Amino acid sequence: MVGPPPLKGVKVLEFAGLAPGPFAGMLLSDAGASVLRVDRAIEGSRTPLPTEDMLARHKASVAVDLKSPAGLAFVKRLAERADVLIDPFRPGVLEKLGLGPEVLEKANRGLIYGRMTGFRRDGRYKDMAGHDINYLAVSGALSMLGRDGEKPHPPWNILADFAGGGAMLFQGILMALLARERNGGKGQVVEANMVDGSAYLATFPRFALKNPLGDNGRGRNMLDGGCPYYDTYETKDGKYFAVGALEPQFFAAFIKGLGLAGQGWEEERFDRARWGELRELFTKIFKSRTREEWEKVFDGTDACCTPVLEYRELETEPAREGDQRPAVTLVETPCLAVAAGEDGDPRRGQGPGVEGGGYVGVPLTPGDGGEKALEEWLGWKKGREFEVREGTWHEPKCEDSVPQLGLGGGFGGGRGEGGSFLDMSVIVTEVAALRIT
Template sequence: MTGFRRDGKYAAMAGHDINYIAVSGVLALLGRKNEKPYAPANIMGDFAGGGAMCFMGILLALLAREGSGLGQVVEANMVDGSNYLASMPRLGLRHPIWDRPRGDNLLDGGCPYYDTYETRDGKFMSVGALEPQFFAALLKGLDIDPASLPGPREDRDTWPALADLFTRTFKSKARAEWEAIFDGTDACCTPVLTYPELERGGFDQRPPVTLKGSPGIAIADGENDRPAAEGVGIGIEGDGWVSKGLPPGKDGEEKLAKWMGWIRGRQYDLVDGGLVKMEMGRNPYAKL
């Protein structure tokens, strides 16, 4: 994995996240209207366009190996990875959703009902009331009469006045008051929480993806027949999986069958008291 592409004029240059997303075209999309481009820390290039894309390439190579038996060289770079992740806004440049300058579009801060607003106590609320029914719920929570709006919400000419109205309204109450109003509603209006707040509230960091049959990802137990959307996978007993190791000769074949679906004589064999993996198409062994 590299930052810049391995070919082209930047190949031999040093760089950081901000440089990679700059030459990918992504940085030009990020930022407020009439302000300079704004880099979102090193989330977009390093971790998303780089790490996550490289990880996806590794998974694809592993899947391909299952059919071919051959390994692959996985190559990724943060420029192309970031550009791929920005496919939606990049393609939207040709359509009304993103055809205006930075910060003047539907999802980049230009739309007053998809933005953040400061509250009376200096905190913030986020608003994402794009659909009509969600917008109606937002107005209800804000105690704004739809008839008093400066114009149709779809009319971009009304957006500045609508943004001013929302700005004044949100500043009239503390964030906790707005939370009490909007919690449990379909207004798409939630607090902008900070990590210190989450830590004080006992926020638990969870895996981003869970797999029901895997041994090492469950955080808490769940029922076998519960709907897939509930919980975080049944996993194993307890609140998490901690490897205690397996003593030599203890439950190895059972675990391989349960976790991998492997069978002795097909994927592995017993050699000198230990389990060894059989190479595909040959019989030399590789130690597990």
């Protein structure tokens, strides 16, 4: 019998943004947190803007007009109940709206205010726009990626946006949640940026630049494609095999599989002058068989040789370990399942999972799941405190309805000493463009 996921009960208010912020939110939601995304509403329309955010697994959404006083008041009310807020914007955006940490912490001293930027907030590039490639570039990490004699090669936006950005923010939020338990329930601001995150990930290769493991220039070292027995090779059918036979015993198993045992390569493998010759030999041999044939040679061996699998294969062949699972297994309190129908095995997570099995993004239309989320967060119910179809709050009709709305001199019940931000006059005079479905 497993227990609830580790972040069950943690409420996260995530402002819709580009991929790194939503990724941090998805890591939290996969761990069981209640993540409510705040989407923008179109001015003068009841129809929310569409979103391209595919990192919305296990999340809910509300669409809010942040230009209206009631919209801002509504978000502040949510922030009072939140454990975590994720700010994905450039510095100063939420502060200009009156949603900065110095404001929100007055009503919720336990709020963990997570914010992330591309460049450092105090660095020379702080006022510039950028993308993953730019953050990698100024971190130094990009200079190490690429083949000998070629320009630096940017990978997919895995390193800066996701590993160095979203995942680092997730880590910081977890640390802040732990710290809150130790310091009397007080939250704090968590700042992450993709430059420092990328540089941190590159700690080992950066250290290697000062020793023989990595001091030969880009694309000429043991672990960057320079070494012929740490590389990929094309097979007869146009597919690829990955080789990582660095240690002596693994290299011996590798050349045995290639039919090269006993030819002296065990002793010559560290001779960089012969690496070119060795690479040509490996290239020729791998092209003599299909990838499937090479799998039959190396499966079950210690040669450190594996097929380069494509996601289209993994999606249709779960036996190849293509079933997408939580990144870590908590045996007693598993995270939520990624794929539908996986409930029951802690390694696969708990709960019903989602359609697509981790291969298809889960688009979240603004407003999806908002009804359930507002009942969980605020105790609001459809038809009393808000109307789904019209996307509005109800104006109180009598004194009996005031407690249901939490109005009448302020909501109260906030976590801080400053009381509530939302009062009746705001609701009566400014109806928020709030859409929930």
